[in-house]
Amino acid sequence: MIENFFEYEFLRNTFYTGIIIGIIAPLLGAFIVVRRLSLIADALSHVTLAGIAFGLLLEKKTGALVLTPFYSGLSFSVIGSLFIEKLRRVYTAYQELAIPIILSGGVGLSVIFISIANGFNTDLYNYLFGSVSAVSRQDFISILVIAIIVCLVILLFYKELFLLSFDEEHATVTGIHAKRIHFIFILLTALVIAASIRIVGVLLVSALMTLPVAASIRIAKGFKQTIFYAIIFSEIAVVLGIISGYYLEIPPGGTIVLLLILNLVLIISIKKLIHQFTNRKHRRQDEVI
Protein backbone atom coordinates (compact mmCIF):
# COMPACT_ATOMS: atom_id res chain seq x y z
CA MET A 1 0.00 0.00 0.00
CA ILE A 2 2.88 2.29 0.78
CA GLU A 3 4.96 1.25 -2.27
CA ASN A 4 3.53 4.04 -4.47
CA PHE A 5 5.26 6.48 -2.19
CA PHE A 6 8.63 5.14 -3.21
CA GLU A 7 7.78 4.70 -6.86
CA TYR A 8 6.69 8.26 -7.71
CA GLU A 9 9.02 11.11 -7.02
CA PHE A 10 6.33 13.64 -6.08
CA LEU A 11 4.93 11.24 -3.51
CA ARG A 12 8.39 10.56 -2.16
CA ASN A 13 8.94 14.31 -1.75
CA THR A 14 5.63 14.62 0.07
CA PHE A 15 6.43 11.69 2.32
CA TYR A 16 9.87 12.93 3.33
CA THR A 17 8.58 16.49 3.77
CA GLY A 18 5.88 15.09 6.05
CA ILE A 19 8.48 13.27 8.15
CA ILE A 20 10.52 16.48 8.45
CA ILE A 21 7.68 18.79 9.47
CA GLY A 22 6.44 16.05 11.81
CA ILE A 23 9.63 16.71 13.74
CA ILE A 24 10.11 20.46 13.55
CA ALA A 25 6.48 21.55 14.06
CA PRO A 26 6.03 19.98 17.53
CA LEU A 27 9.67 20.70 18.45
CA LEU A 28 9.01 24.40 18.16
CA GLY A 29 5.40 23.91 19.24
CA ALA A 30 6.56 22.74 22.68
CA PHE A 31 8.13 26.15 23.32
CA ILE A 32 5.11 27.93 21.82
CA VAL A 33 2.66 26.08 24.07
CA VAL A 34 4.54 26.61 27.34
CA ARG A 35 5.00 30.27 26.53
CA ARG A 36 1.23 30.52 25.90
CA LEU A 37 1.79 31.79 22.39
CA SER A 38 -0.31 29.14 20.61
CA LEU A 39 -2.32 31.75 18.73
CA ILE A 40 0.77 33.43 17.30
CA ALA A 41 1.21 30.42 15.06
CA ASP A 42 -2.31 31.01 13.78
CA ALA A 43 -1.69 34.68 13.11
CA LEU A 44 1.54 33.94 11.25
CA SER A 45 -0.06 31.22 9.13
CA HIS A 46 -2.65 33.71 7.88
CA VAL A 47 0.09 36.16 6.99
CA THR A 48 1.79 33.33 5.12
CA LEU A 49 -1.47 32.85 3.21
CA ALA A 50 -1.27 36.48 2.10
CA GLY A 51 2.26 35.82 0.90
CA ILE A 52 1.19 32.73 -1.00
CA ALA A 53 -1.70 34.63 -2.60
CA PHE A 54 0.77 37.34 -3.59
CA GLY A 55 3.06 34.76 -5.16
CA LEU A 56 0.19 33.14 -7.08
CA LEU A 57 -0.94 36.58 -8.25
CA LEU A 58 2.53 37.42 -9.57
CA GLU A 59 2.63 34.07 -11.30
CA LYS A 60 -0.75 34.67 -12.95
CA LYS A 61 -0.08 38.27 -14.01
CA THR A 62 3.47 37.91 -15.26
CA GLY A 63 3.14 34.34 -16.43
CA ALA A 64 6.61 33.69 -15.11
CA LEU A 65 7.86 32.31 -11.83
CA VAL A 66 9.52 35.39 -10.36
CA LEU A 67 8.98 34.31 -6.79
CA THR A 68 7.44 30.92 -6.10
CA PRO A 69 4.44 31.00 -3.72
CA PHE A 70 6.56 29.07 -1.24
CA TYR A 71 9.16 31.83 -1.03
CA SER A 72 6.67 34.69 -1.07
CA GLY A 73 4.79 32.93 1.76
CA LEU A 74 8.03 32.50 3.65
CA SER A 75 8.95 36.17 3.26
CA PHE A 76 5.52 37.35 4.43
CA SER A 77 5.69 35.01 7.40
CA VAL A 78 9.07 36.39 8.48
CA ILE A 79 7.93 40.02 7.99
CA GLY A 80 4.74 39.22 9.94
CA SER A 81 6.80 37.85 12.81
CA LEU A 82 8.78 41.10 12.97
CA PHE A 83 5.52 43.07 13.10
CA ILE A 84 4.18 40.90 15.92
CA GLU A 85 7.29 41.60 17.96
CA LYS A 86 7.01 45.32 17.29
CA LEU A 87 3.33 45.34 18.32
CA ARG A 88 3.99 43.33 21.45
CA ARG A 89 6.45 45.98 22.50
CA VAL A 90 3.99 48.80 21.78
CA TYR A 91 1.19 47.12 23.77
CA THR A 92 3.21 45.66 26.63
CA ALA A 93 0.10 45.36 28.81
CA TYR A 94 -2.02 43.81 26.02
CA GLN A 95 0.44 41.56 24.27
CA GLU A 96 -2.27 39.31 22.81
CA LEU A 97 -3.59 42.29 20.80
CA ALA A 98 -0.81 41.70 18.31
CA ILE A 99 -2.48 38.44 17.30
CA PRO A 100 -5.87 39.71 15.99
CA ILE A 101 -4.13 42.66 14.35
CA ILE A 102 -1.71 40.49 12.41
CA LEU A 103 -4.25 37.75 11.73
CA SER A 104 -6.87 40.08 10.28
CA GLY A 105 -4.17 41.92 8.36
CA GLY A 106 -3.13 38.63 6.79
CA VAL A 107 -6.67 37.67 5.83
CA GLY A 108 -7.35 41.17 4.50
CA LEU A 109 -4.30 41.12 2.26
CA SER A 110 -5.12 37.61 1.06
CA VAL A 111 -8.64 38.63 0.04
CA ILE A 112 -7.30 41.63 -1.88
CA PHE A 113 -4.65 39.61 -3.73
CA ILE A 114 -7.16 36.86 -4.54
CA SER A 115 -9.69 39.30 -5.97
CA ILE A 116 -7.09 41.18 -8.02
CA ALA A 117 -6.21 37.82 -9.55
CA ASN A 118 -9.92 37.10 -10.12
CA GLY A 119 -9.56 34.00 -7.98
CA PHE A 120 -7.24 31.06 -8.37
CA ASN A 121 -8.06 27.48 -9.24
CA THR A 122 -7.34 24.46 -7.07
CA ASP A 123 -3.90 25.80 -6.11
CA LEU A 124 -5.30 27.92 -3.33
CA TYR A 125 -7.40 25.05 -1.99
CA ASN A 126 -4.17 23.04 -1.67
CA TYR A 127 -2.55 25.80 0.32
CA LEU A 128 -5.54 26.16 2.61
CA PHE A 129 -5.94 22.51 3.56
CA GLY A 130 -2.69 20.90 2.49
CA SER A 131 -2.01 18.50 -0.30
CA VAL A 132 -0.15 15.30 -1.03
CA SER A 133 0.87 16.40 -4.49
CA ALA A 134 2.08 19.93 -3.94
CA VAL A 135 5.69 19.30 -3.02
CA SER A 136 8.25 19.85 -5.77
CA ARG A 137 11.85 18.72 -5.45
CA GLN A 138 12.92 22.34 -5.02
CA ASP A 139 10.39 22.88 -2.22
CA PHE A 140 11.53 19.70 -0.54
CA ILE A 141 15.14 20.87 -0.50
CA SER A 142 14.13 24.29 0.86
CA ILE A 143 12.13 22.62 3.63
CA LEU A 144 15.05 20.34 4.41
CA VAL A 145 17.35 23.35 4.74
CA ILE A 146 14.83 25.12 6.99
CA ALA A 147 14.58 22.01 9.17
CA ILE A 148 18.35 21.80 9.55
CA ILE A 149 18.52 25.48 10.51
CA VAL A 150 15.67 25.11 13.02
CA CYS A 151 17.17 22.03 14.68
CA LEU A 152 20.64 23.57 14.86
CA VAL A 153 19.42 26.85 16.37
CA ILE A 154 17.28 25.05 18.95
CA LEU A 155 20.19 22.81 19.86
CA LEU A 156 22.49 25.81 20.26
CA PHE A 157 20.05 27.94 22.26
CA TYR A 158 18.13 25.20 24.04
CA LYS A 159 18.99 26.20 27.59
CA GLU A 160 18.37 29.89 26.96
CA LEU A 161 15.04 29.22 25.23
CA PHE A 162 14.04 26.88 28.04
CA LEU A 163 14.88 29.37 30.79
CA LEU A 164 13.17 32.19 28.93
CA SER A 165 10.03 30.09 28.52
CA PHE A 166 9.97 29.09 32.17
CA ASP A 167 10.69 32.39 33.82
CA GLU A 168 11.43 35.49 31.79
CA GLU A 169 12.34 37.61 34.82
CA HIS A 170 14.88 35.12 36.07
CA ALA A 171 16.34 34.86 32.59
CA THR A 172 16.91 38.61 32.53
CA VAL A 173 18.39 38.64 36.03
CA THR A 174 20.91 35.98 35.10
CA GLY A 175 22.05 38.10 32.20
CA ILE A 176 20.34 36.43 29.25
CA HIS A 177 19.44 38.75 26.44
CA ALA A 178 15.72 37.98 26.46
CA LYS A 179 14.82 40.19 23.52
CA ARG A 180 17.41 38.67 21.21
CA ILE A 181 16.51 35.11 22.12
CA HIS A 182 12.83 35.85 21.68
CA PHE A 183 13.51 37.36 18.30
CA ILE A 184 15.35 34.25 17.14
CA PHE A 185 12.46 32.18 18.44
CA ILE A 186 9.75 34.08 16.56
CA LEU A 187 11.82 33.92 13.39
CA LEU A 188 12.07 30.14 13.73
CA THR A 189 8.31 29.99 14.16
CA ALA A 190 7.82 31.86 10.91
CA LEU A 191 10.16 29.43 9.11
CA VAL A 192 8.45 26.34 10.48
CA ILE A 193 5.01 27.61 9.53
CA ALA A 194 6.06 28.37 5.97
CA ALA A 195 7.59 24.89 5.73
CA SER A 196 4.58 23.06 7.15
CA ILE A 197 1.93 24.70 5.01
CA ARG A 198 2.58 22.45 1.98
CA ILE A 199 1.34 19.41 3.85
CA VAL A 200 -1.18 20.58 6.45
CA GLY A 201 -2.33 23.88 4.96
CA VAL A 202 -2.68 27.39 6.30
CA LEU A 203 -5.77 26.74 8.39
CA LEU A 204 -4.38 23.73 10.24
CA VAL A 205 -0.68 24.43 10.61
CA SER A 206 -0.97 25.73 14.17
CA ALA A 207 -2.75 22.49 15.09
CA LEU A 208 0.29 20.45 14.05
CA MET A 209 2.45 22.64 16.28
CA THR A 210 0.23 22.59 19.36
CA LEU A 211 -1.97 19.47 19.45
CA PRO A 212 0.83 16.89 19.80
CA VAL A 213 2.28 19.00 22.62
CA ALA A 214 -1.12 19.32 24.29
CA ALA A 215 -1.33 15.52 24.37
CA SER A 216 2.23 14.86 25.47
CA ILE A 217 2.11 17.44 28.26
CA ARG A 218 -0.51 15.24 29.96
CA ILE A 219 1.81 12.28 30.33
CA ALA A 220 5.40 13.50 30.07
CA LYS A 221 7.79 14.06 32.94
CA GLY A 222 9.87 17.08 32.11
CA PHE A 223 10.37 19.20 29.03
CA LYS A 224 12.62 16.95 26.97
CA GLN A 225 10.17 14.09 27.36
CA THR A 226 7.34 16.42 26.35
CA ILE A 227 9.15 17.19 23.10
CA PHE A 228 9.95 13.53 22.52
CA TYR A 229 6.35 12.27 22.89
CA ALA A 230 5.00 15.20 20.89
CA ILE A 231 7.24 14.28 17.94
CA ILE A 232 6.11 10.64 18.09
CA PHE A 233 2.43 11.63 18.12
CA SER A 234 2.85 14.06 15.26
CA GLU A 235 4.83 11.59 13.13
CA ILE A 236 2.12 8.94 13.50
CA ALA A 237 -0.57 11.45 12.52
CA VAL A 238 1.40 12.89 9.61
CA VAL A 239 2.33 9.51 8.08
CA LEU A 240 -1.21 8.11 8.42
CA GLY A 241 -2.65 11.41 7.19
CA ILE A 242 -0.52 11.48 4.05
CA ILE A 243 -1.13 7.83 3.15
CA SER A 244 -4.89 8.03 3.70
CA GLY A 245 -4.94 11.42 1.98
CA TYR A 246 -3.44 9.88 -1.14
CA TYR A 247 -5.68 6.81 -1.28
CA LEU A 248 -8.92 8.51 -0.24
CA GLU A 249 -8.15 11.68 -2.23
CA ILE A 250 -8.72 14.06 0.66
CA PRO A 251 -6.37 16.84 1.80
CA PRO A 252 -4.01 15.35 4.42
CA GLY A 253 -4.38 18.37 6.74
CA GLY A 254 -7.87 17.39 7.87
CA THR A 255 -6.97 13.76 8.59
CA ILE A 256 -3.80 14.75 10.44
CA VAL A 257 -5.62 17.16 12.72
CA LEU A 258 -8.46 14.73 13.43
CA LEU A 259 -5.95 11.98 14.26
CA LEU A 260 -4.17 14.35 16.64
CA ILE A 261 -7.44 15.23 18.36
CA LEU A 262 -8.33 11.54 18.62
CA ASN A 263 -4.92 10.93 20.19
CA LEU A 264 -5.49 13.76 22.65
CA VAL A 265 -8.92 12.43 23.69
CA LEU A 266 -7.51 8.91 24.09
CA ILE A 267 -4.69 10.09 26.29
CA ILE A 268 -6.95 12.18 28.50
CA SER A 269 -9.42 9.29 28.91
CA ILE A 270 -6.76 6.66 29.59
CA LYS A 271 -5.13 8.91 32.14
CA LYS A 272 -8.47 9.45 33.84
CA LEU A 273 -9.16 5.70 33.91
CA ILE A 274 -5.75 4.95 35.42
CA HIS A 275 -6.30 7.69 37.97
CA GLN A 276 -9.69 6.23 38.98
CA PHE A 277 -8.25 2.75 39.13
CA THR A 278 -5.35 3.70 41.42
CA ASN A 279 -7.70 5.74 43.59
CA ARG A 280 -9.96 2.73 44.02
CA LYS A 281 -6.96 0.55 44.81
CA HIS A 282 -5.78 3.02 47.45
CA ARG A 283 -9.26 3.13 48.93
CA ARG A 284 -9.42 -0.67 49.09
CA GLN A 285 -6.01 -0.76 50.77
CA ASP A 286 -7.23 1.81 53.26
CA GLU A 287 -10.25 -0.35 54.03
CA VAL A 288 -8.06 -3.40 54.64
CA ILE A 289 -5.90 -1.40 57.03
Next chain:
Amino acid sequence: MSNTIVKMDNVSFHYSNRQALSNVNFRIERGDFVGLVGPNGGGKTTLIKLLLGLEKATSGHIYLFNQPIHKFKQKNKIGYVSQKANTFNSGFPATVEEVVAMGLTAKLGYFRYLNKALKKRIRTAIEQVGMSGYLHENIGDLSGGQQQRIFIARALVSQPELLILDEPTVGVDAENVEKFFDLLHELNTQQNITLLLVTHDIGTMTHHASKVACLNRTLHFHGNPNSFQSLTKEQLSDFYGHPLNLVTHEH
Protein backbone atom coordinates in the same frame (compact mmCIF):
# COMPACT_ATOMS: atom_id res chain seq x y z
CA MET B 1 40.32 43.15 50.63
CA SER B 2 37.33 44.22 52.62
CA ASN B 3 34.51 41.87 53.44
CA THR B 4 31.75 44.22 52.38
CA ILE B 5 29.66 42.46 49.79
CA VAL B 6 27.05 45.13 49.19
CA LYS B 7 27.58 48.83 49.72
CA MET B 8 25.01 51.51 48.87
CA ASP B 9 26.07 55.12 49.33
CA ASN B 10 23.34 57.77 49.31
CA VAL B 11 21.28 55.85 46.78
CA SER B 12 18.05 57.41 45.55
CA PHE B 13 15.66 56.10 42.96
CA HIS B 14 12.71 57.76 41.23
CA TYR B 15 10.07 56.08 39.17
CA SER B 16 8.62 58.54 36.67
CA ASN B 17 6.07 59.93 39.11
CA ARG B 18 7.29 59.13 42.60
CA GLN B 19 10.37 58.64 44.68
CA ALA B 20 10.88 55.04 45.77
CA LEU B 21 14.19 55.35 47.63
CA SER B 22 15.81 58.39 49.11
CA ASN B 23 19.41 58.57 50.32
CA VAL B 24 19.75 54.96 51.34
CA ASN B 25 23.03 53.91 52.93
CA PHE B 26 23.20 50.18 53.28
CA ARG B 27 25.87 47.56 53.81
CA ILE B 28 26.00 43.80 53.83
CA GLU B 29 29.13 42.10 55.19
CA ARG B 30 30.24 38.61 54.27
CA GLY B 31 28.41 36.03 56.38
CA ASP B 32 25.52 38.33 57.31
CA PHE B 33 21.94 37.15 57.38
CA VAL B 34 20.12 40.40 56.70
CA GLY B 35 16.36 40.64 57.04
CA LEU B 36 14.84 43.51 55.11
CA VAL B 37 11.39 44.58 56.29
CA GLY B 38 9.10 47.50 55.57
CA PRO B 39 5.61 48.40 54.43
CA ASN B 40 4.29 47.68 50.94
CA GLY B 41 5.51 50.32 48.54
CA GLY B 42 8.36 51.11 50.91
CA GLY B 43 10.94 50.31 48.26
CA LYS B 44 12.06 46.79 49.25
CA THR B 45 11.60 45.34 45.79
CA THR B 46 13.13 48.43 44.21
CA LEU B 47 16.24 48.02 46.34
CA ILE B 48 16.57 44.42 45.15
CA LYS B 49 16.05 45.42 41.54
CA LEU B 50 18.89 47.91 41.91
CA LEU B 51 21.18 45.24 43.35
CA LEU B 52 20.31 42.82 40.54
CA GLY B 53 20.94 45.48 37.93
CA LEU B 54 17.34 45.48 36.69
CA GLU B 55 17.09 49.21 37.46
CA LYS B 56 19.73 51.94 37.65
CA ALA B 57 19.98 54.25 40.66
CA THR B 58 18.93 57.86 39.96
CA SER B 59 21.75 59.07 42.19
CA GLY B 60 24.31 57.60 44.58
CA HIS B 61 26.71 54.69 44.23
CA ILE B 62 26.31 50.94 44.54
CA TYR B 63 29.22 48.56 44.98
CA LEU B 64 28.99 44.78 44.73
CA PHE B 65 31.98 42.76 45.91
CA ASN B 66 33.98 46.02 45.99
CA GLN B 67 33.26 46.83 42.37
CA PRO B 68 31.03 49.63 41.09
CA ILE B 69 27.83 47.92 39.96
CA HIS B 70 28.19 48.85 36.28
CA LYS B 71 31.56 47.08 36.21
CA PHE B 72 30.35 44.03 38.10
CA LYS B 73 30.05 41.11 35.67
CA GLN B 74 30.23 37.97 37.85
CA LYS B 75 26.49 37.58 38.03
CA ASN B 76 26.79 34.01 39.25
CA LYS B 77 28.11 35.30 42.59
CA ILE B 78 24.58 36.46 43.32
CA GLY B 79 21.72 33.99 43.57
CA TYR B 80 18.15 35.25 43.41
CA VAL B 81 14.89 33.65 44.46
CA SER B 82 12.05 35.87 43.36
CA GLN B 83 8.62 36.46 44.73
CA LYS B 84 7.30 35.23 41.43
CA ALA B 85 8.85 31.84 41.99
CA ASN B 86 5.54 30.77 43.49
CA THR B 87 3.36 32.25 40.78
CA PHE B 88 5.08 30.52 37.86
CA ASN B 89 3.07 28.50 35.34
CA SER B 90 2.46 25.38 37.43
CA GLY B 91 1.51 23.37 34.36
CA PHE B 92 4.98 23.82 32.93
CA PRO B 93 6.38 20.39 32.09
CA ALA B 94 9.80 20.63 33.71
CA THR B 95 11.33 18.15 36.13
CA VAL B 96 13.02 19.23 39.34
CA GLU B 97 16.35 18.40 37.73
CA GLU B 98 15.57 20.53 34.66
CA VAL B 99 14.50 23.49 36.81
CA VAL B 100 17.65 23.40 38.91
CA ALA B 101 19.79 23.06 35.78
CA MET B 102 18.44 26.46 34.68
CA GLY B 103 20.52 27.98 37.47
CA LEU B 104 23.62 27.13 35.45
CA THR B 105 22.50 28.76 32.21
CA ALA B 106 24.20 32.08 32.88
CA LYS B 107 27.34 30.52 34.29
CA LEU B 108 27.77 28.32 31.23
CA GLY B 109 27.17 31.07 28.71
CA TYR B 110 26.12 30.50 25.10
CA PHE B 111 26.99 27.35 23.19
CA ARG B 112 28.19 25.37 26.20
CA TYR B 113 26.57 22.36 27.75
CA LEU B 114 26.32 20.50 31.02
CA ASN B 115 29.12 18.07 31.73
CA LYS B 116 29.27 15.32 34.32
CA ALA B 117 30.69 17.52 37.06
CA LEU B 118 27.92 20.09 36.60
CA LYS B 119 25.24 17.39 36.55
CA LYS B 120 26.61 16.19 39.85
CA ARG B 121 26.49 19.72 41.18
CA ILE B 122 22.80 19.90 40.26
CA ARG B 123 22.15 16.77 42.31
CA THR B 124 24.14 18.16 45.22
CA ALA B 125 22.11 21.38 45.20
CA ILE B 126 18.89 19.34 45.25
CA GLU B 127 20.30 17.29 48.12
CA GLN B 128 21.19 20.47 50.01
CA VAL B 129 17.56 21.51 50.08
CA GLY B 130 16.45 18.01 51.02
CA MET B 131 14.60 17.14 47.82
CA SER B 132 16.69 14.27 46.44
CA GLY B 133 13.69 11.96 46.13
CA TYR B 134 11.97 14.25 43.62
CA LEU B 135 14.60 14.53 40.88
CA HIS B 136 12.33 13.41 38.04
CA GLU B 137 9.02 14.79 39.31
CA ASN B 138 7.34 17.64 37.47
CA ILE B 139 7.77 20.89 39.40
CA GLY B 140 4.02 21.59 39.18
CA ASP B 141 3.23 18.38 41.08
CA LEU B 142 5.07 19.55 44.22
CA SER B 143 3.63 21.55 47.12
CA GLY B 144 4.32 25.29 47.47
CA GLY B 145 6.96 24.75 50.13
CA GLN B 146 8.70 22.06 48.09
CA GLN B 147 8.69 24.26 44.99
CA GLN B 148 10.27 27.05 46.98
CA ARG B 149 13.07 24.68 48.02
CA ILE B 150 13.67 23.78 44.40
CA PHE B 151 13.97 27.46 43.48
CA ILE B 152 16.54 27.84 46.24
CA ALA B 153 18.43 24.88 44.81
CA ARG B 154 18.30 26.59 41.42
CA ALA B 155 19.92 29.66 42.99
CA LEU B 156 22.46 27.54 44.90
CA VAL B 157 23.67 25.53 41.94
CA SER B 158 25.78 28.37 40.59
CA GLN B 159 27.46 28.49 44.03
CA PRO B 160 26.58 32.09 44.88
CA GLU B 161 28.23 34.00 47.69
CA LEU B 162 25.17 36.19 48.19
CA LEU B 163 21.64 34.84 48.06
CA ILE B 164 18.78 37.34 47.69
CA LEU B 165 15.28 36.13 48.53
CA ASP B 166 12.23 38.28 47.84
CA GLU B 167 9.25 37.25 50.00
CA PRO B 168 10.03 33.57 49.59
CA THR B 169 7.51 32.37 52.16
CA VAL B 170 4.36 33.85 50.61
CA GLY B 171 1.93 30.99 50.08
CA VAL B 172 3.88 28.54 52.24
CA ASP B 173 2.11 27.16 55.33
CA ALA B 174 3.37 27.95 58.85
CA GLU B 175 5.02 24.60 59.55
CA ASN B 176 6.98 24.74 56.32
CA VAL B 177 7.96 28.34 56.92
CA GLU B 178 9.82 27.20 60.04
CA LYS B 179 11.57 24.41 58.10
CA PHE B 180 12.39 26.93 55.43
CA PHE B 181 14.10 29.24 57.90
CA ASP B 182 16.03 26.29 59.31
CA LEU B 183 17.32 25.62 55.82
CA LEU B 184 18.34 29.27 55.39
CA HIS B 185 20.07 29.19 58.76
CA GLU B 186 22.02 26.11 57.70
CA LEU B 187 23.07 27.71 54.40
CA ASN B 188 24.20 30.79 56.28
CA THR B 189 26.17 29.14 59.06
CA GLN B 190 27.45 25.94 57.48
CA GLN B 191 28.01 26.99 53.88
CA ASN B 192 28.85 30.58 54.70
CA ILE B 193 26.40 32.01 52.19
CA THR B 194 25.49 35.62 52.84
CA LEU B 195 21.71 36.12 52.83
CA LEU B 196 19.46 39.06 52.12
CA LEU B 197 15.86 38.20 52.87
CA VAL B 198 12.92 40.47 52.13
CA THR B 199 9.89 39.62 54.20
CA HIS B 200 6.69 40.79 55.83
CA ASP B 201 7.05 38.31 58.65
CA ILE B 202 8.95 40.40 61.19
CA GLY B 203 8.47 37.93 64.03
CA THR B 204 10.03 34.84 62.45
CA MET B 205 12.72 36.88 60.79
CA THR B 206 14.04 38.53 63.96
CA HIS B 207 14.65 35.06 65.38
CA HIS B 208 16.89 34.02 62.53
CA ALA B 209 18.51 37.06 60.96
CA SER B 210 21.76 38.46 62.27
CA LYS B 211 20.87 41.97 61.12
CA VAL B 212 17.60 43.72 60.39
CA ALA B 213 17.02 46.61 58.04
CA CYS B 214 13.76 48.56 57.91
CA LEU B 215 13.01 50.35 54.71
CA ASN B 216 10.33 52.93 54.07
CA ARG B 217 11.76 55.13 51.32
CA THR B 218 14.73 55.69 53.60
CA LEU B 219 16.50 53.17 55.77
CA HIS B 220 15.11 53.62 59.29
CA PHE B 221 16.97 51.00 61.18
CA HIS B 222 19.94 48.86 60.37
CA GLY B 223 21.44 46.70 63.04
CA ASN B 224 21.05 43.62 65.12
CA PRO B 225 17.64 42.13 65.72
CA ASN B 226 17.74 42.35 69.51
CA SER B 227 17.84 46.10 69.47
CA PHE B 228 15.16 45.95 66.77
CA GLN B 229 12.93 43.96 69.08
CA SER B 230 13.46 46.50 71.82
CA LEU B 231 12.00 49.21 69.61
CA THR B 232 8.64 50.15 71.04
CA LYS B 233 5.44 49.45 69.25
CA GLU B 234 4.98 53.20 68.82
CA GLN B 235 8.35 53.59 67.14
CA LEU B 236 7.55 50.77 64.74
CA SER B 237 4.11 52.13 63.95
CA ASP B 238 5.73 55.47 63.33
CA PHE B 239 8.07 53.91 60.86
CA TYR B 240 5.32 51.99 59.10
CA GLY B 241 3.13 55.05 59.07
CA HIS B 242 0.17 53.16 60.53
CA PRO B 243 -0.61 51.17 63.70
CA LEU B 244 1.03 47.79 63.60
CA ASN B 245 0.28 44.41 65.08
CA LEU B 246 3.66 42.88 65.62
CA VAL B 247 3.43 39.12 65.56
CA THR B 248 6.17 37.55 67.57
CA HIS B 249 6.86 33.85 67.62
CA GLU B 250 7.63 32.35 70.98
CA HIS B 251 9.87 29.30 70.99
